[in-house]
Amino acid sequence: GENVEQHPSTLSVQEGDSAVIKCTYSDSASNYFPWYKQELGKRPQLIIDIRSNVGEKKDQRIAVTLNKTAKHFSLHITETQPEDSAVYFCAASSLQGAQKLVFGQGTRLTINP
Amino acid sequence: DAGITQSPRHKVTETGTPVTLRCHQTENHRYMYWYRQDPGHGLRLIHYSYGVKDTDKGEVSDGYSVSRSKTEDFLLTLESATSSQTSVYFCAIRGQRGATDTQYFGPGTRLTVL
Numbered sequence: 001g002e003n004v005e006q007h008p009s010t011l012s013v014q015e016g017d018s019a020v021i022k023c024t025y026s027d028s029a030s031n032y033f034p035w036y037k038q039e040l041g042k043r044p045q046l047i048i049d050i051r052s053n054v055g056e057k058k059d060q061r062i063a064v065t066l067n068k069t070a071k072h073f074s075l076h077i078t079e080t081q082p083e084d085s086a087v088y089f090c091a092a093s094s095l096q097g098a099q100k101l102v103f104g105q106g107t108r109l110t111i112n113p
Numbered sequence: 114d115a116g117i118t119q120s121p122r123h124k125v126t127e128t129g130t131p132v133t134l135r136c137h138q139t140e141n142h143r144y145m146y147w148y149r150q151d152p153g154h155g156l157r158l159i160h161y162s163y164g165v166k167d168t169d170k171g172e173v174s175d176g177y178s179v180s181r182s183k184t185e186d187f188l189l190t191l192e193s194a195t196s197s198q199t200s201v202y203f204c205a206i207r208g209q210r211g212a213t214d215t216q217y218f219g220p221g222t223r224l225t226v227l
């Protein structure tokens with residue numbers, strides 16, 4: 001089955017700097033890769049996703065890149081702000097059928113003022 | 114997000130007792146999911162449903178059963194709760210928001226098994 005590894009487990013950056021979180025997956029059949037943000041005590045919230053037919057997707061300060069050959073994808077946050085502090089999860093699945101998401105272990109991002 | 118609710122939101126129970134968690138949606142989505150979240154493990158799929166009376170196992174299904182007798186409700190049952198089932202449980206629905214076909218989570222249920 002699918003296995004998703006996420007790094008780093010914790011990340012601390014200065015406000016205004018960029019943050020990068022990386023994930024690798026094992027199943028070449030996976031073609032859907034969402035990213036979720038979870039604030040303390042809250043539910044995971046989708047922030048961006050990418051499908052395997054594109055290599056990059058941007059939404060304001062957030063971007064995701066995908067390298068299908070290497071089976072890895074990354075989340076990039078630019079011009080970080082204090083409200084970006086949260087735990088971020090990557091996930092992978094096939095869009096066909098049940099969309100059984102397999103999640104990475106999470107990255108705790110702290111933005112230092 | 115307002116279309117998914119979970120009950121109860123918090124529960125403390127004792128080892129060996131049965132527990133049922135409820136997920137309710139108001140948006141008529143076909144797919145519903147139960148995940149558990151534990152430190153260091155992210156979220157792991159327990160069971161999912163693809164229609165009324167249609168369910169299947171996820172990666173950590175041992176000790177859990179599910180039922181879906183109505184489109185809007187998906188129940189997760191721990192037949193005999195154990196301390197290893199202490200966790201936060203999230204329900205999710207699969208839906209279309211704009212161009213995105215993905216999963217959206219309920220508010221979660223914090224379960225403590227003593």
